[in-house]
Amino acid sequence: MCGIVGYxxxxxxxxxxxxxxxxxxxxxYDSAGLAVTSPDGIFVEKAKGKVSELVNKLAEHGExxxxxxxxxxxxxxxxxxxxxxxxxxxxxxxxDRIALVHNGIIENYKALKANLVSQGxxxxxxxxxxxxxxxxxxxxxxDILQAVTTALKDVEGTYGIACMSQDEPGVLIVARxxxxxxxxxxxxxxxxxxxxxxxxxxxxxxxxxxxxxxAKIQGGDIDIMSLDSGIVSRExxxxxxxxxxxxxxxxEHYMLKEIYEQPDAIENTIRGRMDxxxxxAMLGGLGLSPRDMADLNRLVIVGCGTSLNAGLVGEFATExxxxxxxxxxxAAEFRYRNPIINSKDLVLAISQSGETAxxxxxxxxATDKGALVAGLVNVVGSTIARETGRGVYLHAGPEISVAxxxxxxxxxxxxxxxxxxxxxxxxxxxxxxxxxVQEIKNLPNLVKQVLAKEQQIAEVAxxxxxxxxxxxxxxxxxxxxxxxxxxxxxxxxxxxxxxxxAAELKHGPIALLEESMPVVALALxxxxxxxxxxxxxxxxxxxARVLGIITExxxxxxxEVDDFIEIPxxxxxxxxxxxxxxxxxxAYHVARLRGCAIDQPRNLAKSVTVE
Ligand code: F6R
Numbered sequence: 001m002c003g004i005v006g007y008x009x010x011x012x013x014x015x016x017x018x019x020x021x022x023x024x025x026x027x028x029y030d031s032a033g034l035a036v037t038s039p040d041g042i043f044v045e046k047a048k049g050k051v052s053e054l055v056n057k058l059a060e061h062g063e064x065x066x067x068x069x070x071x072x073x074x075x076x077x078x079x080x081x082x083x084x085x086x087x088x089x090x091x092x093x094x095x096d097r098i099a100l101v102h103n104g105i106i107e108n109y110k111a112l113k114a115n116l117v118s119q120g121x122x123x124x125x126x127x128x129x130x131x132x133x134x135x136x137x138x139x140x141x142x143d144i145l146q147a148v149t150t151a152l153k154d155v156e157g158t159y160g161i162a163c164m165s166q167d168e169p170g171v172l173i174v175a176r177x178x179x180x181x182x183x184x185x186x187x188x189x190x191x192x193x194x195x196x197x198x199x200x201x202x203x204x205x206x207x208x209x210x211x212x213x214x215a216k217i218q219g220g221d222i223d224i225m226s227l228d229s230g231i232v233s234r235e236x237x238x239x240x241x242x243x244x245x246x247x248x249x250x251x252e253h254y255m256l257k258e259i260y261e262q263p264d265a266i267e268n269t270i271r272g273r274m275d276x277x278x279x280x281a282m283l284g285g286l287g288l289s290p291r292d293m294a295d296l297n298r299l300v301i302v303g304c305g306t307s308l309n310a311g312l313v314g315e316f317a318t319e320x321x322x323x324x325x326x327x328x329x330x331a332a333e334f335r336y337r338n339p340i341i342n343s344k345d346l347v348l349a350i351s352q353s354g355e356t357a358x359x360x361x362x363x364x365x366a367t368d369k370g371a372l373v374a375g376l377v378n379v380v381g382s383t384i385a386r387e388t389g390r391g392v393y394l395h396a397g398p399e400i401s402v403a404x405x406x407x408x409x410x411x412x413x414x415x416x417x418x419x420x421x422x423x424x425x426x427x428x429x430x431x432x433x434x435x436x437v438q439e440i441k442n443l444p445n446l447v448k449q450v451l452a453k454e455q456q457i458a459e460v461a462x463x464x465x466x467x468x469x470x471x472x473x474x475x476x477x478x479x480x481x482x483x484x485x486x487x488x489x490x491x492x493x494x495x496x497x498x499x500x501x502a503a504e505l506k507h508g509p510i511a512l513l514e515e516s517m518p519v520v521a522l523a524l525x526x527x528x529x530x531x532x533x534x535x536x537x538x539x540x541x542x543x544a545r546v547l548g549i550i551t552e553x554x555x556x557x558x559x560e561v562d563d564f565i566e567i568p569x570x571x572x573x574x575x576x577x578x579x580x581x582x583x584x585x586x587a588y589h590v591a592r593l594r595g596c597a598i599d600q601p602r603n604l605a606k607s608v609t610v611e
Contacts, residue, residue, distance in 0.1 A: 002079050002091070002103045004181070005198050006162040006172045008072040009189025009219050014058065016191065017075035020198035021051045023246060025077050029600050030085030032077045034058070035092040035099035036070035037169040042099045043067060046090035050600075051077060072170045074162040074192075076101035082109070083126030093125065093133040097166040098140060098147075100133040103194055104158035104179040112154060128157075136163060145216045148173045152214065152227060158357070160194050175214040175227075180355055180383060183207040185236050188220040195607075196239050196379075197246045197398055205236045208381040237381065245397045253598045255401035255492070259584050260451060263444035265406040266577070268395040269413045270440055279433020280424040281417035281440075286374055287390045288346075293425040296346050299326040299418075300371070302334045302362040303350035304608070306404040306487060307411060311350050312480035314415030317573050321436070322422035332358035332611065334365065341369040348391075348418070349375050352399055352407035353607035354382020361611070363387055376414055378407050392418070402604050403492050405584050408484060409447065409577045416440050416573060439574045446578040449568045454585055460547065460563050461589035467518055470495055471509065471544075473502040474522035475532055477572040478579065481522050481549075485583030492601050493591035502528075502535040513542040520586075521561065522579060525551040526572040536560050547586075549579050 003024025007013040017034050025032075032054040033046030043066045047053035061067045076091035082105075083089040091101040106112070109128035112135055117123075121134045135154060140147040144165040152159075158178030164171060174181050174192050184191035184199030184206055191199045196206055207222070209215065213232065215224040226232045251257035258265075273282050288296075299318050301311035311328040318326035329339070331349070335358065341347065347366035351359045354377040363384055366373045375384045375391035378399060385391065396410040420428075420436050428436070464470070470489065474482035483499035490497040500509055502521070513519070519539045523532040536546050537560065548561030551569050558564055565582045567575060591598050 002194070003077040003198065004074070004101050004103055004160060004162050004192065004194040006074040006174065006192035007189070008170055008172050008217055009186065010071055011189065012068060013070050013073035014067050016202070017073050018051065018055060018058075019201065020191065020193055021054070021075050021077050023198040024193070024195055025051050025600070030078055030080050031087065031090035032075070033090040033092050034067075034073060034075040035094060035164070036066050036073035037164055037166060038066035038070050039169065040066065042094055042097070042164070042166045043070070044092055044094050044099060046087050048085055048087045048090065072164065072172065074099060074101050074164060074172065081105055082128045088125045089127050091129055093127065093130040095134055095137040098133055098137045098144070098163065100129065100136060100161060100163040102129040102132055103160040104177070106132055106155055106159065107157035108155070132159070132161070140165065142167060144168050144171060144173050145214070148175060149214060149227065162192050170218050172217045173214065174209065174217065176209045177211050178357070181209045182381070183209070183215065183217065183222060185222070186220065190217045190220060190222060192217065197400065200239055200241070200243045200246060204239045206239050206381070207234050207236045208386075209234065210386070240380065241397050246400060253401065253588075255403050255405060255588055255598050258399055258401050258406045259581065259588065261397065262406045262409050262447045262581060263451070265396040265410050266413050266444045266447065268397070269410040270417065271395070273417060274437050274441060276434060276437050279430040279437055281421045281437070283392050283417060283421055285390060285392050290425040293422055295344065296372070297325065297344035298346070299324060299422070300341065300345050300347045300366070301326065301328040301350060302331040302347065302359060302366075304331050304356050304358055306408050306484060307350040307352060307359070309480045309484040309487065310408050310411035310415060312483070313412050313477060313573070313576050314348070314418065316477055317416055317419035318422055320573070321419050321428060322426050324422055324426065331356070331362040334362040341366055341371045343370045343372070345371045347371040347373045349373065349384055349388060350411055351375070351384050352378045352394070352404055354379045354384040355607045357608060357611050360384055360387065376411060378410070401599055402601055403488055403598070408580060409443070412576050413440060413443055439571060442570070443574060443577050446568050446570060446574065447581050450578045450581045450585070453565065453582070457565055457582060457585040458589040460565060461586055461593060463563060464518060464547065465590055465593045467516065468495060469517050470497045470520060471505070471517065472497060472499045472520045472522075473505060473532070473535060475502045475528035477576050478522035478524060478528070478532075481576055481579045481583065482520070484580055485520060485587070488584055488587035489590060491604060492587055492598050493594050493596055495590065502532045505535055505538065510538065510542070513539055513544045515543040515545075518545040518547065520547045520549065520583070522549045523557050524549065524567060524572060524575050524579065525554055525569060526575070529557070533557065533560055549582055
């Protein structure tokens, strides 16, 4: 959730580290810090707030300070877990000879701390990371690799770390367990980061560490060992997206840029995967033949947040078209409630980042229970992608905005392909399969039609800026859309928004309806529309303003609502995508008009690597 950057090479480290931190700021942004080594020792600077605050503080140091000429260092942008966001709690944490940055959680930090206190160590922060830094210090006898290796053996919990010592300038030690570390391999230099977006400007050659790997890096020399088994070899792979993909490209916010990227992102997701002739999808990464698929009894989908909402669409489509039992479950719940799983189940873990702790834990639980486990992941080389070993990459490109947009629509496109593949291995005819293929191929076009209405959606948003609470309702395929629309609105505008099944309204939530509680109702043509129109009437009768997401040209629906956004006509499993895009734009404009920090909503982090 936090961001790590490290550099060792011949260039000045600080500008490279700062640039990397800015790339990672979307992951966590309540404080930042940087440390460099020099012949005079380790120099640390930290600041509460955004990376720009750290840049201001660094500028106060003179031209001849080590911050300007040191050629190795580590840096961090933080999302608070232990202790509030203060300068003291910001990383790096350091002794007078060791500095360390850390992502993850050291679970046994209290016991380790008590032991260090008894040895005379004093603590300046409330963090678990300072405990790890001083633990390394306590084992340090002139060999930083040895000290980190020994310290990590005492640690329970998760970490991605970068560490250095005053006596070994130019040497970085990095290690991972549960929190990603990627090494960008350059010419006589290495850039270390928790996320490839911080290294792509310098190199496309990336080595992803595995859990329990520890590496010693100096300039371009990289030695990787496993804490369990000595020297290991990890191949470099090529990052397949360009540096431009991680830039704002003229848009005011990453979120808006990514909303607009959706037609291309979905094209990339489905490219080479549609077989029109046979009316099916080709998902080679699943490693399942039609016969294997026909043999499966159940699809179990796990994920969190937006990925969970996409999973609901997958459940509905798989049951609807393939006639196979499908379930979607919050990943943490799946892990802890001891689910019934067997070898005839395919467990599909959905995660944009591929690093979400709860989803990863669910993957491990399903693997241990003997299920076939596959990942539906965006970030290539991420932990879930590697641990599942089979699955489908989204190819949506880097998603920087904390509020997920293009990942959702690409997940839905992929889940429709999965449902189609299941369906064709069972009862769906080739003719119906071809219609389904055509519908999936048409998704980018549907999204473009909604994007063309941005101005109109922005005008609608103006009428909803003043509210502090809102309901989103839908039925069938529009229920996950209501959930996702509410999630987008609440996370970036701080309006209290709740997604409900439209039928559920009468069972309690209706008590809240009044003039100050508008309702966004998904009332597209198709099964369930008339019932939702009935619910809209109930809302209007209680003075709630209603924004209808309706089918283009549906005059009946228009007459029932106060405001509307029209979606091109299509079957409802496909309409999920354009309807969600309309709600993404609605949320974006409401948040923009309320002056919110859209790309950096409070308390959130892009990738939730703690439980
Ligand atoms: C909401 C959002 C989060 C993520 C969730 C899971 O906009 O981004 O709800 O969807 O944290 O993240 P991934 O998909 O990376 O596992």
